[in-house]
Amino acid sequence: MYGWLWRRLPGPALARAGALALIILAAAAALWFFVFPWASVHLPIDTSGFSG
Amino acid sequence: MNGWAVRQAIRAAGEILLTVGVIGLLFVGYLIWGTGLREAAAQRALASELNQQWRRAPARGDAIDASPEQFDVPTGQPFAFIRIPAFGKQWRFTLIQGTALAQLDLSPGHVPGTQWPGQLGNFAVAGHRVTAGNPFWSLPSMKDGDLVYIETRLNDYTYRVIGKKWVAPTDLGVLDPVPGHPRQRPTRRLITLITCDPAWTGTRRVIVTGVLVAAKPR
Numbered sequence: 548m549y550g551w552l553w554r555r556l557p558g559p560a561l562a563r564a565g566a567l568a569l570i571i572l573a574a575a576a577a578l579w580f581f582v583f584p585w586a587s588v589h590l591p592i593d594t595s596g597f598s599g
Numbered sequence: 600m601n602g603w604a605v606r607q608a609i610r611a612a613g614e615i616l617l618t619v620g621v622i623g624l625l626f627v628g629y630l631i632w633g634t635g636l637r638e639a640a641a642q643r644a645l646a647s648e649l650n651q652q653w654r655r656a657p658a659r660g661d662a663i664d665a666s667p668e669q670f671d672v673p674t675g676q677p678f679a680f681i682r683i684p685a686f687g688k689q690w691r692f693t694l695i696q697g698t699a700l701a702q703l704d705l706s707p708g709h710v711p712g713t714q715w716p717g718q719l720g721n722f723a724v725a726g727h728r729v730t731a732g733n734p735f736w737s738l739p740s741m742k743d744g745d746l747v748y749i750e751t752r753l754n755d756y757t758y759r760v761i762g763k764k765w766v767a768p769t770d771l772g773v774l775d776p777v778p779g780h781p782r783q784r785p786t787r788r789l790i791t792l793i794t795c796d797p798a799w800t801g802t803r804r805v806i807v808t809g810v811l812v813a814a815k816p817r
Contacts, residue, residue: 548614578622583629587730588700 638731641705645677645693670715672696682748686737698725716749720776720785725793735794739805758790758809765803773806
């Protein structure tokens with residue numbers, strides 16, 4: 548998976564490493580700000596609340 | 600199937616497992632720190648909003664007893680501070696209207712439909728045990744006699760804890776004006792603090808009950 552991504556990226560090794568780091572950072576940010584807030588509401592982590 | 604393909608498949612499976620593991624750790628980090636950061640920012644905003652509201656309308660009560668108060672609070676809006684010295688000197692949160700997850704993720708809230716601070720009946724407050732700054736982390740260890748202070752625009756209310764129990768999340772009788780007796784008329788002014796137990800689960804709820812022992816204008 549990562550090897551495939553590495554081979555698809557253009558440029559010298561340094562540029563590829565930078566691009567890979569950016570991609571990973573972007574994926575982590577998407578998880579942190581969008582996926583996790585959504586998931587934390589839909590998982591039965593805490594039932595302190597009363598809706599309504 | 601040659602050796603190369605097998606090695607590729609094993610490598611891909613390993614990478615996927617590692618990735619899922621890292622994402623799982625990141626999610627745990629989010630629950631512990633991410634939700635806390637969001638809640639802390641919300642608490643700062645809510646507290647300054649409350650202080651501003653109270654400054655704008657400095658209607659002072661002139662009664663000896665608590666000043667009569669009307670509460671008409673839209674969902675998500677703050678109306679009081681709660682302090683529980685048993686949780687620490689610094690422990691103070693705003694209380695907002697509503698206890699859906701959208702509200703609890705920012706602040707402990709007032710359960711809609713239950714009474715308001717100082718009123719005859721049952722003033723019910725729910726908060727997260729874990730995540731969002733863990734406001735009610737210590738609720739299960741509260742003892743009879745512990746004090747709960749509610750500060751509204753006009754009054755300071757003091758409640759003293761008189762009981763604690765564990766109920767199923769389906770038990771909504773704890774919200775009745777006379778808890779557990781839906782048709783009885785209330786004669787006491789109660790507070791009910793609610794969170795979940797054990798932490799990180801939805802198995803049971805801890806219910807801490809207090810009774811109003813003092814109310815005076817601020």
